[in-house]
Amino acid sequence: MSGELFNPEGVTFKPISMKLITVRILGLLVWTVVLALAIGVFAGAMMFTQGVSWFWLLEIVPIGLLVWQLWLIPRQVKAWGYAESERDLFLRRGIMFKKMWAIPYGRMQFVDVQQGPIDRIFGIAQVSMKTASMESAASIPGLDRDEADRLRKILTARGESLRAGL
Structure with a gap:
């Protein structure tokens, strides 16, 4: 049953x-x-x-964190997804602690595309959406550059057309 909560009927996540x-x-x-x-x-x-040599054992900490993150990062990235419906943009993420947003297009105030230098090298970008509420900002990291541009255009157009009816 909990899978249905993060997989709304008729919505296919990318x-x-x-x-x-x-x-x-x-x-x-x-x-x-x-x-x-x-x-x-x-x-x-x-x-x-001080003549204290056991402090070298602290090097285990970054090595342990590295191994843990090397295991975790691929799982986190694979858990991200987004879907466009007729009236809402759906975002979801999380493995253990799952989270899903449904953002109505008409509530979006602006859509932002961000790309750092490493992102540019790999051809990816992040799309961020802001709404009137201070608590409702969301972003989709790791989009191919062309997909980020397409999504920005679509979200802006849908937001303007649906907001016009308010």
Whole structure:
């Protein structure tokens, strides 16, 4: 029964680009190296000044986090989905803690497309939607560039046509 809650009848969800896995892993590797270097400098300083050598064991922390994230990131990306219906845009994500949004086109105030330098290299972008409510902002990461552009145009057009009837 819980599967029906996140799979509304008549709605077919599209996955986001699997390129987002690579982008997120690259970011993770950068932070892992920075953390490992910081721990190494701290451990070296402690060994030099205090003669304490067990601080090198702290290097296990970034390695453990890296392994956990390498397992988790692909699952998170595969859990993302979006669907366009006649009156709403549906977004869903989550593995253990699932979340789904249904955003009426007529409530959208603006649609934003974002793309960082690594995103540009991999040809992906993020589409963000804002509504009148401060609590209702949503985004779809990891869209192919052409799909992000298409979605921005469609959401803007649908939002304007449905808002005109208010």
